[in-house]
Amino acid sequence: MGALPKRRISKTRQAHKRSRYLKVKQAKMVPCPQCGSLRLAHTVCPGCGTYKGREILAAEDDAG
Ligand SMILES: [Zn+2]
Structure with a gap:
């Protein structure tokens, strides 16, 4: 038998x-x-x- 808790933990x-x-x-x-x-x-x-100063996703104001 493995170790079992003696009591059930309360809510x-x-x-x-x-x-x-x-x-x-x-x-x-x-x-x-x-x-x-x-x-x-x-x-x-x-x-x-942007992430770490680099643009990753296309900016919204950039013709997109
Ligand atoms: Zn930002």
């Missing part, structure tokens, strides 16, 4: 446990250096379409 304790690791999983938002709008860290900005 409150389970929720606390979950909240601890879910906090880490929460998406990190950073302001874009180009346009200043909040975007997901390490992603292309949805506002201006």
